[in-house]
Amino acid sequence: MAVAICAFIWTFTTILGPSGNLALSPVVSGVLSTPTNVRLTSSNMNLMLTWDSPDRPATSQVYYTTQFKSSVSDFKVGCVNISNLECDLSQLNVSIFEYGKYTGRVRSQSGTESSTWEESNQITLDKDTIIGSPIVSLSSNGAAIEVTIKDPVFTISALRKVYHSVNYNITYWEDGWREKARSNSNIQQNRVVLNDLDPWTKYCVQVQIITERNPNLSIPSAAVCESTTTEEEVPWVAAVGTFCIVALAVALVVVAVVYRKHMSHFLCPKDALPQHLKEYLLAPPISSMYLAMRNSHPPDEIYHQVSIIADGRPTTEGRKENLQQTA
The missing domain is CATH 2.60.40.10 (Immunoglobulins)
Known part of the structure; x- marks a missing residue:
């Protein structure tokens, strides 16, 4: 009898909790199955924890809580009370190192019951991530x-x-x-x-x-x-052509500098004209018309006096003007 009373008191205390109130935290129970096929993967340097539903489905809605840890730290909280079967840990407000080793775990919850943690594999992020297509x-x-x-x-x-x-x-x-x-x-x-x-x-x-x-x-x-389209000229052909043109231009410049005196003598010869050509070119003209024009006096200008008359009477101003025009 005393044993039964002690067992009743222990069970009642466990349900109420240390504060005497009804405990609201989930109670680990063997009835609720753990998630299955828990795996940690990475694609393009993310950190994704995925799992499958428990083998024995609960009578009510099942939620999941995840955690993860690195090789140098304890487990940290990941996604909490989610209904989907995956958690992108790299999208959480936590620091993830490119070269770290990580492990995840997940448990299922239904009402006040929760399963035990089911742990995933361990991955090294930079070595195990799947690099996407370029x-x-x-x-x-x-x-x-x-x-x-x-x-x-x-x-x-x-x-x-x-x-x-x-x-x-x-x-x-x-x-x-x-x-x-x-x-x-x-x-x-x-x-x-x-x-x-x-x-x-x-x-x-x-x-x-x-x-x-x-x-x-x-x-x-x-x-x-x-x-592809038309066959393009091979690049080295254009390079060789450009080199030949530049070499030819340089050669012409060198020749012009070295033989500039010979070229100037050829283009502007300094040979004197024969004496008879000089005498012919420098001799004064002997044309009769030229001599007549050179020896003739300038012709006299012929003009008529013009008088300006105002009111029928010549005026002094008119006569002065006439004299100026005549002059």
Whole structure:
């Protein structure tokens, strides 16, 4: 009897809690199943905890609470009382290190009951994250195609800050002939020109990212296609032509400087004219008309006096004016 009374008192105290009020916190129970297939993954440097529903569904709505920890810290609170089956830990107001090792855990809750924690796998963020596909654009330049590559956007930091060595694997093929694809590996530039192409042909290009710290290749980009056009002049031909023109111009300048005296003598000769030509050119003209004009006196000017009459009477001013015009 005493044992039964003690058991009743212990159970009643547990339900009320130390304060004497009804306990509102969830009580761990073996009846509520834990979530299954709990896994921690990363894509483009995010931190995603996912799980499946418990094997034995509860009679009421089930909510989930998550936590995570790094290799140097204890568990921190993640998503609380959510109904969906995933929690993006990188979107929470917590600091996540690019090179950290992380583990997550989740438990289910229904009413005042909660299951035990179910722990996930551990991942090293920079080594285990799945790098997304790069963005590829093409532009045709004669019989060549220029490939421009844009890195995927990371949730934490950027691709080239996390990975100091980034290479591209470029695969290209004639449209409809994927089995004959060619590849350029270990390309570090994000702008590459494919020259070994046929004119007036459609080619498709696909790119993957390769890093040293992450052993996995990135998700390949979508295949992008572009057509070549007329065969373009080989670049070295234009370079050789330009060099020849410059060399010829320099040679002409050197020749002009070295042989400037000979050229000036050729263009402006200094040989004297024969004496008989000088006498002929310097002799005065002997034309009779020229002599007559030189020896003749200037002809006399013929003029008539003009009188200005006002009111029928000549005036003194009129006579003065007449004299001025006559003069």
